[in-house]
Amino acid sequence: MAIFDDEPRKKPRPHEIGQDLSLLSADELSERIGILREEIERLEAELKAKGSTKSAAEALFRRG
Template sequence: MALFDDEPKKKPQPHEIGQDLSLLSIGELSTRIELLRAEIVRLETELEAKGSTRSAAEALFRSL
């Protein structure tokens, strides 16, 4: 029995805009889509947080 029977798992590569997608498998494409969707949600959450902070700051300065 060998110590290293299994190949090491490949770490998903970050997606680059404009990258050649022809060499990616269906599984790799699906994984990247999931990662990008999660990143979009994270970005939209941050955008909303900054928007509410800005609105609060504008309201504060309008009252002065």
């Protein structure tokens, strides 16, 4: 029985803008690129949703 089984595993640190990339492996870099692409898609979807809401509000106030 290992005595270290109960120790929590360290979570990988999230990507930080401007961090030193020289210590990351090619696989780690590819993984971070995927994570950042997903985040960009999420941000663009939110931006689009906010644009739609703003357009609807503007249209509502133009009627009056």
